Amino acid sequence: MSSVASVHSLWTAAAGAPGRIPAPRIEYVQLSPTLIILGAAIVGVLIEAFLPRRSRYYAQVLLSVVALAAAFAAVIGLAAGGFGSSKAHLAAMGAIAVDGPALFLQGTILLVSLIAVFTFAERRLDPVAHGKRVDSFAAQAAAVPGGEAEQAAVKAGFTTTEVFPVLLFAVGGMLIFPSANDLLTLFIALEVFSLPLYILCALARRQRLLSQESAVKYFLLGAFSSAFLLFGVALLYGYAGTVSYAGIAEVISDGARQVDPALAGTMGNDVLLLIGGALVLMGLLFKVGAVPFHMWTPDVYQGAPTPVTGFMAAATKVAAFGALLRLLYVVLPGMRWDWRPVMWGVAILTMLGGAVLAITQTDIKRLLAYSSIAHAGFILAGVIAASQDGISSVLFYLAAYSFVTLGAFAVVTLVRDAGGEATHLSKWAGLGRRSPLVAAVFAVFLLAFAGIPLTSGFAGKFAVFKAAAESGAGWLVVVGVISSAIAAFFYIRVIVLMFFSEPKADGPTVAVPSVLTSTAIAVGVAATLVLGLAPQYFLDLAGHAGIFIR
Amino acid sequence: MENLIALLVAAPLVGAALLLCGGKRLDRTGHWIGSLLAVASFAVAVVLFADMLGKGAEHRALHQHLFSWIPVGGFRADIAFQLDQLSMTFVLLITGVGSLIHIYSIGYMEHDERRRRFFGYLNLFLAAMLLLVLADNYLLLYVGWEGVGLASYLLIGFWQHKPSAATAAKKAFLVNRVGDMGLSIAIMLMFTTFGTFAFGPVFAAAGDASEGRLTAIGLVLLLAACGKSAQVPLQSWLGDAMEGPTPVSALIHAATMVTAGVYLITRSGAIFNLAPDAQTAVVVVGAVTLLFGAIVGCAKDDIKKALAGSTMSQIGYMVLAAGLGPIGYAFAIMHLVTHGFFKAGLFLGAGSVMHGMNDEVDMRRYGGLRRYMPVTFVTFGLGYLAIIGFPGLSGFFSKDKIIEAAFARGGTEGWILGGAALLGAAITAFYMTRVMLMTFFGEKRWDPEEFHPHESPKVMTVPMIVLAVGSVFAGGLFSVGDAFVRWLEPVTSFAHGHSPVSAGVVTAATMVVLAIGVGIAWLMYGRKEVPATAPRGSLLTRAARRDLLQDDFNHVVLVRGGEHLTRTLVYLDHSLVDGAVNGTAAAMGGLSSRLRQLQTGFVRSYAVQMLGGAAVLVAATLLMRGV
């Protein structure tokens, strides 16, 4: 009873407090990248509302490109202004951190998105429909596939230009995600970039059934996992009485600190902490696509429109790993000895699982999906290092990996037959004979995935393994090495298929892309080679960006 | 003067290079070039010999250091020659007999379109053989050793279109390789023992080495000798080697190459003298082989194979002598030289017979040929008398000395060895008489329609005559005041053996057994008609026809066994070593396709797994804390 009474008194006190609400202080400059993107997204919606249909496409593309470029410029400016290192601090009432990792990741995400926009805007691959060039998005997503409504939409040459603002919203969320400095912001950001992605997945022009299925799967599982994350947040809140990273970390570090005997039940109760932490971790691991939370990855990657898949695969990973890093390094360092072994297990499962499962895949997009799972495992190895080296190696790996992925999926969009993209591996037989250049480029990407020296993949892999080894996780490195050996097997299989096997008579054609996709691929190749041959500059970048603020 | 030594080797080497790389344009002149260079080499040898005679016994050895060959760490091999009395003897024999046989071959190979290459090979052989006897260290000797092996391989297999020839060549090379193994191991042993393998230092230091090591070295050297000199147990190749053209058989497989083993043992005397056990092994091998060869020789109807058997047995004599140490070395070499003369002569004779009989080799198809080819008959006859040791001819002097020396070894060993030597002499007399009778006497057993026996051209008969002369007088010449023994003494060191039985008795005994042997042969082949087809013959005869079954043994054990072994290994390599790897890959694939089943496509099952994952995650975290 007494406890209740005391609580009651506290409650009334809280209510009766004189209502002077302190005005929040927002550092607009430091938040400019995010603000630009979100603002542009809203403008994009307005465009959809008010501009005539024919001019929307160009307006949207222009808007997105400009916005992303501007945001990137802002990031650079901030970094140059020392916000990455010396002036790093918490903005927006401690809700958002502006520090090295945040800026680095935001920069990466923005670049990736910029390139993704190119692939989104590609209009030369799909055959001309009724005299109109079309992109790879549904004419009218709402229309029933094959229904007359869709026919009409196609005839009218409709296109879903909404994808661009949607994309921008997603990007906005992704920018916040890795820099979120309290669990609430984390959760909101998660939803802000997830929901648009669910929509994007459903918008494929071809094979809409698959597209919609992927969307529904992604949505349900995503919501499911975010529910877990939220519950975890609740528990952590219950543990620490606050959701700000710093606050929680503080509570963890000086253990169960008695505020009030009445609350001893929950305050600093490690069970809450452990379960809550685990559930939040799970939510993030889901986004990362780590075993055993990977199930959605192959299906979604396969069903979604390939440009979207590329975007997801690259950007989502970056954002999610950013958040994961911050969580583990800022919030939970105090309980490192609890989560490290667990993450060990997850990392090993992820590396091996992804590699082994990929061996028997027959669809190129699914194959890449599983490969991305394996790579998630490698990155986790770096995360586990729990050292500054670990952070910077992960940052570098993410940058290296995302460009390769984008490029790879961009190439996938080129190989087409009557039914749209020919993603079944058997269709790729003898590609090297038909169009050596495309095959060669794809081979380069595959080799980068496989981590062959002189490609960015190798540099990244070496960086994370090095970090892991230095932090004493030698056996993790060995497992990683073994799984990359297994992984090599199926990358090689694709290369064999492309170069050494006979082209099928009814094989796919290789569409000649416009400058947009070409740029995307070119950038991918360039990044692969530059980061492979002369990674030093970027390693420095990641190295300097390797410090989180508390 | 010593700068001439290199010339000895160079001349035939140049010839070989010219003839083998020269191409068709040398086809017409090739054989002349070859013979000329051989003769040139002989001339140089003579010059050096004369020069050597001019000096005092102790200062005769010449040495020529060309350049440092393989310097690696403590391992030093030089290209350097050493010409002492022993080498000189061989050089003269090799170049002399070699030149004669070159000339003979001009006629013998006249109709062969690959004559140029034949002479190229002959020159190559001469070069290698000279290198062998001139080398001043074992490694260089090894080069010559294998070189002659190569030449013999090429020459045995000269008529490659005949599978039998190709096989014989291969066999010869392989069996020799086994011997070569011995030689290379010997060199390694010397290197580890003395840190060098040059004759001078090794022999000088031999005294300081433990007897065990010396014995080991001696035994492996013996192995080498067995390979090259067709001694038991590595004798099997010599019979088949007769597939080669007859001049080759005469030069390589009678006069020179096959005696290299004897050279090796004699040259390594310093080591053997200090390793009595090794010496015992040598004499045993020699004694066994001389009987073995002789018995085989008795059964063969192929004239060349019969002669091959006799070669084996004669070399057995030399090895036996060499094994006796200082009391035998000189006689071994002496017999080697005389044997070089008469056996070469015999082979050339046989060749000439075959030349006249369209290359028929079966003596049962000969008979009464003395009327058709008188020169051949006479020269062959002289060679025959020489080899059976007819008093006054070469063989008599050399072989007789060896028998004495054998007895002189003393003790039961002496008796056994001496007895074996005597018995060998008897058998020799028997089979040579048999050859003689079957070939030149009795009724002609050939079809006059088919065969038109005729005497060979001058170019072939002249060498035969020269050799015949040699086989008549050489022995006597050498024995005048033990000239030969004293000539060799500085190198091989000579000791007088003390035979339990006086020299006279031995000689008498030899005469007796000789008479017996000839007599039996005459009773069997001279008096009654020789059947044109071989009778079944006694068990021993049949065994002897097949080289005393030793070849069959090889076939069953080595050839068959080897085939099985390799086949099994090939299978295992595929199924086991490779299978393991492919198996792993397959296992991975299986695992993968099994794991794929988890990806059912049903959202709810995914959700279940996620939930399970979450549960595990939470549980694990709690466990870590031990809560």
Add this chain to the structure above:
Amino acid sequence: MSFPLLTATAVVPAIGAIATAAVPAAKRTAAKWLALLFSLATLSLAAVIAVRFDPGAKGPFQLTESHAWIQDFGVRYDLGVDGIAVALIALTALLIPFVILAGWHDADPSPSSQLRSSRGGPNEGAEPNRPYSWRPTQGFFALILAVEAMVVLSFEATDVFLFYIFFEAMLIPMYFLIGGFGDRAGGRGEQQAAAQRSYAAVKFLLYNLVGGLIMLAAVIGLYAVTAHQLGAGTFSLPQIVQARASGALTLGTGTERLLFLGFFFAFAVKAPLWPLHTWLPNAMGEATSPVAVLITAVVDKVGTFAMLRFCLQLFPEASSWATPVILVLSLISIVYGALLAVGQRDIKRLIAYASISHFGFIILGIFAMTSQGQGGATLYMVNHGISTAALMLVAGFLISRRGSRLIADYGGVQKVAPVLAGTFLVGGLATLSLPGLAPFISEFLVLVGTFSRYPVIGIIATLGIVLAALYVLVLYQRTMTGPVATEVRAMPDLKVRELVVVAPLIALLLFLGVYPKPLTDLVNPAVQHTLSVVDKKDPKPTVRVDAVPGGGRHGGTAQTQDVEAAK
């Protein structure tokens, strides 16, 4: 700073590769000549290296170049050569022109359609209206040059990481060479042939990739160790050796052994050592003979070379710890390879197994840890390169004439094509290391070196001599001698181009067989350095000869040579 000779030697072929690849499809012959030109340029550069290199000079490495590359990984672009490297670079640069010449027509799109598809010529089968830009010929020669560049660099690298990168990267061009260009020896359906080819290629790649990845783990481990103990992680070989010598860097026994095994595994796959050898017969069997030469004579040498340079120098203790096992394995390789060679029905596979046996000898020599053994092993690498090249290329000419790799399909070739048979025989004799030819010297040195420390192993290894004779002579007998097989009756003898390929190799074999001193002088100091790092001394003979009177003359020469060597 001086002209970067080593870099140039690697860059020239690299540029050549790009240039060759860029030649338009129609200009096949131009591409060939271009490639040949570049390979010759590389050869001349290698010659310059050999001249500029001074065997007597102090310090392990010469002509060194050093630039920062990836500080974060402690990686530097460090090049430098010792005698061994110079010899092997020379070998590589020497062989490539011959490989190119020998493969002159191997990548030509052949007229017959079913061959075309396999060789990837213009392929109307799939889409008649669309012209293909697939250019096999250009690709073939470009890839060869690319391999050369990488091999040269891995011989020059003195930075472990740098070495590793090219060690791994060279797999890719090799892989395409093996899988993309089979020899014309069908006998089987073209589809089947292609299938077997890609199987061989994949096998090659996976074996070596796995080896490489395991090595990667070790490389990372090495970094971790150095980073912990030296403050900053480093991969520089001289630095690490120096640090170990000075005691600044000390590896725990366990760690060192693990790292050693990691490195050795990769090299043993590449070498290849029993039981990791099975990729070699497939690869050499399916690839065209020039490529097969590239594999066994050039690329695989990187493995044995690396054992000598990295395994021994980085991990001396672990090396001597592992020596017994490795010796036994190499012994097995020697005998096993030889026996399997005897059992082969396919000419090229036979040669492949012979190579396995020879690699056994090389590794035996390396781990015998004597100056004869290691000097011999190094010579062996060079000589084996030349002799196998000779044998394999002639075999290739033979096979291309008859269109079959099966020994049984031949017979009596010697009668119709004497020159071909002759060269083939010489190559074979070199393979069985006949005295007078170069391989004899190296093989004998290896045997002596082994024997002087491990007599029994040495004696067993000598069996290899006999077996070698067996497989070579059996091969020669079955193909070249006997009655002429009907299919070979019309077989032409060697053409001029082919003679130009073979003659110099044979000449070289003879020369190095008679006068190997240039090579030995080059190699000896490097070997001595390695041994000093491993801290091993040659076993002394039981009897000192130079003390003995009568050995004077030889002792004298020996001493003088000692002086020379000392200089």
Add this chain to the structure above:
Amino acid sequence: MNPVYYLYLAALLFTIGAAGVLIRRNAIVVFMCIELMLNACNLAFVTFSRMHGNLDGQIIAFFTMVVAAAEVVVGLAIIVSIFRTRHSASVDDASLMKL
């Protein structure tokens, strides 16, 4: 009354929701179950807020509602479109992509 009971309730609701997601076929119902889980979280937040005596939890609860609403929008859109395509809202029908 001890606020901890509210936590138990929240946990119970969350579990029910999760179970519902696992066992129900109809996409709408599955979706509702997820909403139930979110609400369970809300309950937990509010409870904790009360226990800690600060308002963060309650504020978070509001945010959660907003998010939930947004999810409804997107989720229903997707589910409806797939329903129109397939004339079925069973999540098990949507299993073209597997293995």
